[in-house]
Every structure is written in C-alpha cells, then in structure tokens.
Amino acid sequence: GQKRPLSDNQFIEGIKNGDQTILAKAITLIESTKKQDEVLSDEILNGFLKLSGNSIRIGITGVPGVGKSTFIEKLGLLLIKKGRKVAVLTVDPSSTVSKGSILGDKTRMPELLKSDNAFIRPTPTNNNLGGVAHKTRESIILCEAAGFDVVLVETVGVGQSETAVHGMVDFFLLLKLAGAGDDLQGIKRGIIELADVIAINKADGANLEIAKQEASIFKRALGLFPPKQNGWEPQVTYCSALHDEGIQELWSLIDEFNIKTKKNATFHKKREEQLQNWMLEIVEQTIKKNFYSNQKVKILQDQLLEKVLSKTISPKQAADMLLSSFDIKP
C-alpha cells in the first residue's frame, strides 16, 4: 500500500537520533519545490535552528579530474578515525546542463559510504544557483542537527557555484592538479581569491617535484592579493589522496584556521554575515520572481522592449513604465 508520510515529530526525532534514512528524507522534503511541502519543511528546519552550527563547514572545489572524490573519501575516513562524524553535500551545476552529474554518483566514495559516521548526499540542482545555495544551506543545518560535526560541501570548478558555496562555509579549499598545467584554467575566475588553502593533489611519483614547484608559484600568486580580514594567510600545500599522503597535514591547516578564527572572533562574525546574506538573498529573489511572474508585467515587458529596440523610447522610460504598472514609483 501507499507509504504514509512522516510527521514533523517523526522527522525531528529521527534526525535528533542521527537516523540517516530520515535525514535523507528530510533533505528531499526541503529540496521539494511543491508548495504543499513548504510548511512541513519550514517546521522541521525551524525546529533545528538552535541545534545547528556545531560543525566546521568546509567548501571543497576543483576541476573535474583533480581527484575530489578520492580526496574527500580519504579526508572523511581520517576524520572518522578521529571520532568525527562527516557529512558530504555536493553542489553540482553540471547536472542541470548535461542531465548527467559530475558529482552525483554516490559510488564515487565506496569506503566512506560504508561508514555509519558518514552521510553522503548529492544535491540535485535546479536552474537557479541561488536556489541551490538556499537548499544546501538548509541541508547543512539538518546534518548538524543530526550530529555531523564536519560538513564538506563539494562543488565542481564550473560556473558560479564556487562563489555560492564560499558564501555558506567557514573554510574554502581549492584542489589543484599537479603537473596538469591547468594553472590558467583554475585561476581564471578568481577562485584563488576565495581559497583559504590551495592543495595540489596527485603529488606523487614524478609529479611530486612538479607539485612542489607549483606550490611555490601559487604561494607567490597568493602574495599578490590583499590580506584577508580574518587575519588568515592562505596556505599552499600538496598531497596525494590516492596514496593517502598529506591529508593529515592538510587537516592540521584547517584545524589551525579553525582555532585562529575562533580566537579572533571572525569565525562567528562570518557566520552572522552569512545568515544576514541568506535572509537578504531570499528577499531579493522573491521580489524579483514576484515581479517577473506577474502577468501584467510579462505582457508589458515584451511591448516595451519592442519600443526600446526600435528606439521609440529609452530603456529608462521603459523601465519606469514597467515599474509604474506594478505600482512601484520609479
């Protein structure tokens, strides 16, 4: 027969008990775009607000082929050995474009998947990156409520997803590929400016020396940027996820970052700013959506655009007319 949907209490108790099946269902509910799921979804989330925040949130990015899955698996296993609980969330803009996801395949991390102390969740994306960011933030909160104290948010080096992920984590890690000569590609969109640590992966065998050289090039490049407000000087390191080398050293850097930014209170300040931005993003997106989905606006917009293109009226006049039709004073 038909499965009965879970009640808000079942969701809340299940998550509190760290039940991964219920956690997964709750995230699915939150990701739902159906209007009728919204009330329950909001209720669950709001029930966990006070319980959230007790993790370090780490963003991880890098181009396809850099070895993110192997890296995350090895980092995750190390952390579990240290007694931590690790959640892995992915934000993958590629899945929208190609209908096949670069990151979505759970089987990428077979060892981690076996552990009860790891939770892996590929996030389906919708067209709206803001939307993705929105749901990922909520998933982070649910994972924290379920007791995960390290949340890894993985994204791929394509499009604007890095900026979105950067805006919802405490620490941002950029993975680079040793000896691949992808310097130009990797830094082309200012991702380097977002990084708290750059780790050159696949630094093994003949690539080890190259990786060391590249590390010093990146160190110099980082020196070109103004110092970060949080007092943290971005670091460059290298590792081989495949051979499980350099992962502990990298984690030590993250720990150092954690201690330093908590001590100078920038950790907390950043979280507060992120909460504020979260609120304002929803506000701005809703206003925009409301405006453009208005039937009157839609029709008028097309008519006015035609006049703008024929240079009968200016873009400003058209904008004013459009706004007036929505009772907004220009």
Place this chain on the structure above:
Amino acid sequence: GQKRPLSDNQFIEGIKNGDQTILAKAITLIESTKKQDEVLSDEILNGFLKLSGNSIRIGITGVPGVGKSTFIEKLGLLLIKKGRKVAVLTVDPSSTVSKGSILGDKTRMPELLKSDNAFIRPTPTNNNLGGVAHKTRESIILCEAAGFDVVLVETVGVGQSETAVHGMVDFFLLLKLAGAGDDLQGIKRGIIELADVIAINKADGANLEIAKQEASIFKRALGLFPPKQNGWEPQVTYCSALHDEGIQELWSLIDEFNIKTKKNATFHKKREEQLQNWMLEIVEQTIKKNFYSNQKVKILQDQLLEKVLSKTISPKQAADMLLSSFDIKP
C-alpha cells in the same frame, strides 16, 4: 551674475553641432543625482535615441601601469588621421575608494586633448557600479549624437568594472604588460574570457621577444575557452604605444571584428541584448532601492536580523515577514 542654465533646445542643438562644451555640460547633467535634473536629462537623452548607435564602441582595460593613456592617445591620433572622431570615456572605480582617480586626469593624453576631433571625459564614479554603468551608457549615446564615431570606454583592471564595461561595448580589448609577469593578476577574474583581443603593450627593446613569447602563451590560454557565439576567435597581438608600433595592426583587427560581426548580424544582436539588459537593470535596481529605502522595511529588517542571529527565527521566516510587511506575497 548667475549663469542661466541651458534649455533643452540649446542642449540638443549644441550637441547636434558637435559643440564639446555643451556635450560636456549635458553629460554632467545626466550624471547629476539631483531629482530636479532628471526631467531635462531624460528629455535630452530621448531626443537623441534615433541619432545614436553610429559608432563602434570599444572597451579598453588593463592594470595600472600597462600604459592605457599612451595607448589610447596613439590609437586616438591614428583614428583622427583616418578622419574619425574619437570620444574617450573612463569608468574608474578607484576614484570612489581612494578619492583620487587613477584614470581621471585629463592631462594624461595631452596630444589627443588638443584635437577638435577628440573628446575626453573622465567619469566620476559613485559607489554603485550599476550606477556608473548606467551613466556611461547614456554618455555614449550623447557622444554618438555629437558625431563621434569611435567611442573608447576605458576602465582599470580593478573590481567588477570590466564586466560592466563589457556589457555596454561592441568590442573589448585587454591590454597586458610585456615582461611584467602579471599573467596571474591579469587573468584572475576571468577578464580574459571577455577579451576580443589581448594586446601586449610595451613590446619594445628587450621586451619585444618576451612579448612574442607571452603572446603565444595567451593564445594557448584562449584556446581553452569555448568558441564565442559571434564566431569571432579572440586574437593576441603586441604593440608599443610609446614607440607608436603595432597600433595600426591592432586597429585592423578591430576593423576585421567590426566587419565580421556586422556581416553575421551578431553586432546588431549584441546591441539589442545590451538595450534589453539596460532596461532590466534599471528595473531591478529600482525595485531593490525602493524596497530597502522604505522606512518600515528598514526598521523591521534590523529587528528581524536580530532574531535570525539569535536563531529565534530562520532566515526564510525573516524574509517572509519582511516581504509581507511590504505587501509582497512570499
């Protein structure tokens, strides 16, 4: 005594006659943020809509020290010799931050300044980059109405100004410095993706060979990007503005671009898209401004933010409450 302000007719006739003093005054009027200047400013602009568009609009960017002024002066003088009329507009975000402008000084182009066929206009910036873009677009239209058939929009390789300028020109030129090893800096924000031509300047003396090598590195880097929709393959060249070398070759590339994109109609299509974006930007900025400047919203926003930070309500709940107070259905 008090100078009498010009009438709309005086403005329109003056600009039609190519009077540079009146053109300058019209731009000042358009840049004014005073409410009472808006009507006249709109009237003048609207009067010229049909006369606008008859120029090639060229965006020029590069970090401070790359030699933009010398380059623009030499390019301008070459074009004037060819019988063209050249307007130079600058968008300089640095002037807001430092109160001193990198680009604002008119004496940077003494030879060009002497010519009746050149018009140089440093644009003061306000904090809002959208605002800058908005006024620069309008200035372009006035310059075209005044008979300038090449409009150079100069900006500095800092911040988001390149993207803004890219959105209002037909052709985008990135100047690089030969032998300065600024590769990393110049490409860090994806500017390379915007460029239709990259020109390596100061390619003279010992730097000539270095510039040639760098040109081939950039050519390879450009090859990594997907082809542009307009069918134009970005080119890399080198020049020495100081020694007036390579400027004609560069102009030939711009000419080639002009002919090719006009032939395949992407020139016109891009202009139409830019007009549409212009309209929508004004709409979105106005909606946002209206919302945040509402007194009720301001007070409520602070109250709600406090509750969000103390985790009493979620960012979503706060956003909904804020929107409801403005009669916007979440």
